[in-house]
Amino acid sequence: MAANDKSTLIGHDPLAWMEHDSGTEQRADSPEAEQTSLAEPVNSNQSIKNEVIDPDSNESTKAEVKPEINSAAEIVQPHSSEETEDVIRLDSISNIQNVSQLHDRLIKQFDQKNAIEIDASDVVSIDASTLQLLIVLKQSAIKNGKEMVIDFPSENFIEAASLLGLSDLLEVEQSAAGFF
Amino acid sequence: MRPKIVAILNQKGGVGKTTTSVNLSHALAKMGYKVTVIDLDPQGHLAVSFGQVSSRVSGIDDVMLGQTRLQNQTFEIRENLKLVVAGPRLQEIEQLNEGGVHRGQLLKEALDADSEDDYIFIDCPPSSGILVANALFAAEDILIPMTGDYLSLQGLAFLMGTIKRFEKTLGKKYKISLVMSRFSTTRRMSREVLNTIRKHFPTQVLATVIREAALLAECPGLGKTIHDYRASSRSAQDFRNLAQDFVESRMM
Numbered sequence: 001m002a003a004n005d006k007s008t009l010i011g012h013d014p015l016a017w018m019e020h021d022s023g024t025e026q027r028a029d030s031p032e033a034e035q036t037s038l039a040e041p042v043n044s045n046q047s048i049k050n051e052v053i054d055p056d057s058n059e060s061t062k063a064e065v066k067p068e069i070n071s072a073a074e075i076v077q078p079h080s081s082e083e084t085e086d087v088i089r090l091d092s093i094s095n096i097q098n099v100s101q102l103h104d105r106l107i108k109q110f111d112q113k114n115a116i117e118i119d120a121s122d123v124v125s126i127d128a129s130t131l132q133l134l135i136v137l138k139q140s141a142i143k144n145g146k147e148m149v150i151d152f153p154s155e156n157f158i159e160a161a162s163l164l165g166l167s168d169l170l171e172v173e174q175s176a177a178g179f180f
Numbered sequence: 181m182r183p184k185i186v187a188i189l190n191q192k193g194g195v196g197k198t199t200t201s202v203n204l205s206h207a208l209a210k211m212g213y214k215v216t217v218i219d220l221d222p223q224g225h226l227a228v229s230f231g232q233v234s235s236r237v238s239g240i241d242d243v244m245l246g247q248t249r250l251q252n253q254t255f256e257i258r259e260n261l262k263l264v265v266a267g268p269r270l271q272e273i274e275q276l277n278e279g280g281v282h283r284g285q286l287l288k289e290a291l292d293a294d295s296e297d298d299y300i301f302i303d304c305p306p307s308s309g310i311l312v313a314n315a316l317f318a319a320e321d322i323l324i325p326m327t328g329d330y331l332s333l334q335g336l337a338f339l340m341g342t343i344k345r346f347e348k349t350l351g352k353k354y355k356i357s358l359v360m361s362r363f364s365t366t367r368r369m370s371r372e373v374l375n376t377i378r379k380h381f382p383t384q385v386l387a388t389v390i391r392e393a394a395l396l397a398e399c400p401g402l403g404k405t406i407h408d409y410r411a412s413s414r415s416a417q418d419f420r421n422l423a424q425d426f427v428e429s430r431m432m
Contacts, residue, residue: 008372009330009368009369009372010330010333010372010373010376013333013376014333014334014336014337015333015336015337015340015376015377015380017337017341018337018340018380019380151345152345
């Protein structure tokens with residue numbers, strides 16, 4: 001976040017993120033980055049409750065109607081099979097039931113890649129355990145000089161991250177980018 | 181010949197996309213370039229601005245739906261300048277829920293044929309759906325009209341995030357340029373916004389700013405471009421200068 005001097009009318013420069021497009025350097029020394037590592041298991045006894053966050057729980061069929069694009073990947077052929085393997089697609093229901101499998105997949109990616117891409121376009125419901133896992137991954141990525149991005153977060157993902165105050169850390173606002 | 185395909189894009193409304201599309205394309209046409217301008221906004225304001233008021237005529241909608249070819253939907257509205265109207269079914273495309281890989285490439289496929297044009301401009305809607313995705317698939321150049329207010333700056337930040345993601349997904353690099361539209365030279369906020377944009381896009385802001393003017397607001401109601409309406413006005417001169425900037429890549 002960039003704040004200009006008091007003599008300007010532009011208090012916060014919304015384009016400042018472009019100066020830090022790699023997204024790693026600016027937070028590499030953050031206190032949070034020192035506290036956890038990806039290798040630490042995520043369990044249900046963390047400070048954040050593992051309640052299912054489903055802002056549209058009464059609209060279980062909402063995902064079937066997509067007037068807007070949820071993912072550019074939906075409408076473009078991947079360049080190669082190798083590229084598709086780089087992206088981890090979150091389940092539509094991402095919760096404590098499947099967080100262990102996700103943890104395993106992320107560990108594998110983390111060990112093999114310098115950039116981890118997570119496609120969150122399908123997420124209809126996500127709980128705190130999954131979000132917490134993503135936070136830990138983000139922090140570990142920063143600490144290890146790697147990049148982790150969440151691509152095309154669904155509205156429900158954005159809302160859940162916002163409810164828990166994790167939007168900035170996960171950079172979902174930039175990922176949403178107005179179109180997704 | 182392969183024309184240069186330019187998306188005039190900003191998901192924020194009221195920044196001058198259609199005004200820029202109309203008057204820049206006409207200025208280029210008057211310079212002798214062959215130009216086609218496509219109305220990708222279901223509201224059809226581009227066509228209205230050129231004096232085409234019928235909302236029943238099919239246009240790019242039928243092309244994108246595979247009903248006909250682009251060549252059949254263009255008609256010459258000024259010398260060297262052709263228009264493809266939006267058409268009544270364009271909104272259906274925005275709502276397309278099927279088609280998978282194909283639905284983002286409808287426009288690109290339609291524009292892939294050889295053309296006599298030097299430039300094809302796509303006037304994008306102020307939205308964030310399939311139509312804009314189609315424009316981004318089809319275009320190599322992006323022209324972003326900006327106004328001198330803070331929310332416009334905020335919108336640009338979102339837009340750049342989107343463009344970067346498309347670049348990454350499609351494996352291409354757009355040539356991006358910005359134009360300051362509806363600019364008030366006496367307003368401090370406008371100057372600060374411009375300075376902020378120049379800081380982040382030091383070689384991408386076109387040299388001429390389009391100044392706010394009542395004449396420009398009067399044109400659409402008369403179905404005239406500024407070059408038709410008041411060719412000697414400062415606004416017409418702004419767009420002539422802008423067209424020269426655009427051709428020669430003259431930046432601030």
